[in-house]
Amino acid sequence: MRRTFFLTFEGIDGCGKSTQAERLKRALTERLLPVTHTFEPGGTALGRKLRTILVHDDLNLSLFSEVLLFAADRRQDIDEVINPALERGDIVIGERFADSSVAYQGVAGNVGQERVERLMDIVTSGLVPDLTLLLDVDPRISLARKTDLDRIEQRGPFLDAVRYAFLDMAARQPERWVVIDAARPEDDVFRDVLGAVLRRLE
Numbered sequence: 001m002r003r004t005f006f007l008t009f010e011g012i013d014g015c016g017k018s019t020q021a022e023r024l025k026r027a028l029t030e031r032l033l034p035v036t037h038t039f040e041p042g043g044t045a046l047g048r049k050l051r052t053i054l055v056h057d058d059l060n061l062s063l064f065s066e067v068l069l070f071a072a073d074r075r076q077d078i079d080e081v082i083n084p085a086l087e088r089g090d091i092v093i094g095e096r097f098a099d100s101s102v103a104y105q106g107v108a109g110n111v112g113q114e115r116v117e118r119l120m121d122i123v124t125s126g127l128v129p130d131l132t133l134l135l136d137v138d139p140r141i142s143l144a145r146k147t148d149l150d151r152i153e154q155r156g157p158f159l160d161a162v163r164y165a166f167l168d169m170a171a172r173q174p175e176r177w178v179v180i181d182a183a184r185p186e187d188d189v190f191r192d193v194l195g196a197v198l199r200r201l202e
C-alpha cells in the first residue's frame with residue numbers, strides 16, 4: 001500500500017489556519033512533494049453552497065443541523081478531494097476536519113462530545129488525520145485580526161470554550177496533535193509548523 005499523509009490545521013477563527021496552510025503548501029511544493037490543499041466548509045461545489053448557508057444566512061439553524069450540514073460538506077470533500085488525492089500519493093493539507101465539529105458543536109455547543117465523535121466516525125468512514133496542528137491563540141487576539149466577522153465567528157465567549165475543547169483533545173491524543181503557540185508573528189509560527197510536518201514526513 002502507498003504511504004499516505006493527511007494533515008489538518010485546527011484552531012479558532014483567525015488563528016492563522018489559511019495563512020499557515022498556504023505557506024506550508026508552498027514550502028512542500030518547493031521540496032517537490034505533491035500536495036493537495038483543501039478547506040472546509042467550501043472545498044467543493046457543494047461545500048461552497050453550504051458555506052454560504054453556514055456562514056452567512058440567518059436560517060436560525062439549530063446546532064445539531066449545523067453539525068449535519070458540516071458533515072455533508074466534509075463527506076463530499078472526502079469523496080471528491082481528499083481520498084482521490086491520498087490515492088494519488090499526495091500529501092493532503094486540510095483546514096478544519098472532524099475535530100472542529102467536536103470542539104465547536106460537540107463541546108462548546110453542548111450537542112455532546114461523544115455524540116459528535118460517533119457521528120464523525122460514520123461520516124468520515126474512520127478517516128483520521130495523521131497529524132493535526134493546533135494553532136492555539138486567545139480569541140481576543142485572533143478576533144482582532146479579522147475585520148469581517150461572520151455568523152459563527154461572532155460568538156466571542158463561545159470561542160473560549162472552543163479553544164479549551166481543542167486543547168483538551170490535543171492533550172488526550174498527543175501522538176496525533178501538535179500544539180503551536182499562534183499568538184506569535186507569522187514567521188515564528190511557520191517555523192514550528194514546518195518543523196512538525198517535516199519531522200513526521202521523515
Ligand SMILES: Nc1ncnc2c1ncn2[C@@H]1O[C@H](COP(=O)(O)OP(=O)(O)O)[C@@H](O)[C@H]1O
Nearest residue numbers: 013014015016017018019020145184185186189
Ligand atoms: N501570526 C499572525 N500574527 C498576526 N496576524 C496574523 C497571523 N497569522 C495570520 N494573521 C492574519 O490574521 C487574519 C486571519 O488569518 P487566517 O489565516 O485567515 O486565519 P484562519 O484561517 O484561521 O481564520 C489574516 O488577516 C492574517 O493575515
Ligand SMILES: [Mg+2]
Nearest residue numbers: 017018019095
Ligand atoms: Mg481560514
